[in-house]
Amino acid sequence: MKCVFFNLLVITALFSCKQANKPIVSKVLVDSLITHYTTPQAVKDNAADMQFWKNRINPNSPDYSNALKYAATLISRFHLSGDIHDIKTADSVLLKTAADFNGKEAGPYLSLVGHYILQHRFKEADSIFHLATAIGIKKYETAATSFDINFELGRIALAKQDLSTIKxxxxxxxxxxxxxxxxxxxxxxxxxxxxxxxxxxxxxxxxxxxxxxxxxxxxxxxxxxxxxxxxxxxxxxxxxxADMHSIMGIGWIALMNDKNDSLAESIFKFVTTKTQSPDPLFKLVSVAEQRGDSALALQYAHAFEAKASDTIYGNMYNKYLLQLYTGQLQQPAKAEAIGKKELDNRATPQTYAWYAWALLCNNKKDEAYSIYQKYVSGKPLEGLELYWMGKLMRSLDKGYNASQFFKQANKNYYDLDPTIQKDLTKNLE
Missing domain, CATH: 1.25.40.10 (Tetratricopeptide repeat domain)
Structure with missing residues (x-):
């Protein structure tokens, strides 16, 4: 009965959001989603599958297929629960399997490539990919995985070649x-x-x-x-x-389009009870910004920092941390350190833009401009990086260049947090 009721609410909400001058996100729908939430079948199925494959592993002899399938269920649970320890356990299972077979099976290495990309361990992914290809993998797997690595490392010409191979x-x-x-x-x-x-x-x-x-x-x-x-x-x-990413997407629309910070807050707080990921805490910073509550924004920023800066996450949250260190937390030296660390992980126009912004915020304007000229100028960027480069140009009294960056950033207006949106609008006036 709950499923039927929820589906009717969904249909009603989808219809109502099309009506002119109406908010997109239905409060009735959100209240129902939260109130009637029960453990989804996907979570139960994953738990059953995980136990099944784990039980099939023979601890006294090398096990290949069962171990790989068990590792895959751990990654599925990570996507459902946000527990980073599941990825680490899956990594351990695959590394043990590779060792058990004396490094002669490509499968564990190929799976690890995906895990490492998920954790933003891009150079390690590249290294272990070479181990897999040396053992031997299919042409499609080679090109597809090569694309994933080259794309993340900013080797775009090579990524385009990979893409044409699997067309x-x-x-x-x-x-x-x-x-x-x-x-x-x-x-x-x-x-x-x-x-x-x-x-x-x-x-x-x-x-x-x-x-x-x-x-x-x-x-x-x-x-x-x-x-x-x-x-x-x-x-x-x-x-x-249990798709918390999409639920947070609904919350972001409630915040950005409907300007309903209370509804967005209830969504993001709900997500904090269903996932161990730091992501909803970062979204709650924007809720506080929209509300004009700087003390609350700082509180959420500290909460996110405490969780996302845990070494278990490695480089996964570098961009978010850098944004907070140059924003609410006002610790530009930490931002600069993160920028340098990210360049060691992947040196792309985007990460150079992050570093240039951190340098500017740390009163190193000349260094920031030098980085911009060498590695960022003329390269494609996302909305946040475009805004940051606009601020860099404005600090250098390059008004025309600044306005061009701000205009481009404005095309991705809804990717930006409320404080940046307000500053962007001011700079476009």
Whole structure:
């Protein structure tokens, strides 16, 4: 009965959000979602699968297939619960399996590549990928995984070559990766189209389909089409009520479009009770900003810092931490240190832009401009980096350049937090 009631609410909410001059996010829907939340079937199924594969592993002899499947269930649980320890356990299982087979099986290494990318351990992913290819993997797996690594490390020309190798309009992996490349190139419409095609190509694989659809929603946020983003997020939530990424997406729309900070706050606080990830704490900083409560924003910023700076996360939250250290937390020296660390992890125009911004905030304007000229100028950037480079240009009295950066940043207005939005609007006047 609860499922029927929830589905009726969803249909009503989807219809009402289309009406002119109406908020997109329904408070009735959100209240129902939170009040009637029960452990989703996906969580129960994952727990059962995990126990099944774990029990099949023979501790007294090398085990390949069962160990890999057990590791995969741990990664699935990480996506459901946000517990970083699940990734670390999965890594340990795969490394042991690789050792048990004397490094002669490519499978454990190939799986580890994905795990390391997930943890922003990009150079390690590259190294272990070479181990897998030396043992021998299929042509498609080689090109697809090579794309993932090259793209993250900023080796875009090589990533484009990899993409052309796996080109197939009916292939999920190709369309998913094509969408990432189109987004990087600034062609947002083509990026959305490719990701939608990826969702269609997923067929009956619900996990792949929902991954693509939630990415479509994120892209619609980038494009400022929040009603379409809402529709996609709701489809994901209908399929998997434990999809906290999509639930937070709904909260962001409530904050950005509806200006309903109380509703957004209730959503993000709900998510903090269902995931161990630091992400909802970062969103709550923006809720406090929208409300104009600087003390509360600082409180949430400290809470996020305490969790996200734990060494177990490695480089996963560098960008968010750098943003807070140059914002609410006002610790530019820490921001500069993170910027340097990120460059060691992946030296791309984006990470150089982060470093340049940190240098500027740490009163190193000349160094910041030098980094900009060498590594950032003329390169594609996201909304936040565009805003930061606009601020750098403004500090150098380069008014025209600053205005161009601000105009470009404004195209990704809804990616930015409320404080930056206000400052951006002021700089565009």
């Amino acid at each position: 197939s309009n009916n292939d999920y992996g190709y369309q998913f990766r094509k969408s990432k490349m189109m987004h990087f190139s600034g062609d947002l419409d083509s990026s959305i189209s490719a990701m939608r095609t990826a969702a269609q190509n997923a067929g009956r694989d619900v996990t792949l389909k929902m991954a693509a659809l939630s990415n479509v929603a994120d892209l619609y946020i980038h494009a400022g089409q929040l009603d379409k983003a809402y529709d996609c997020y709701m489809q994901c939530i209908q399929t998997n009520p």
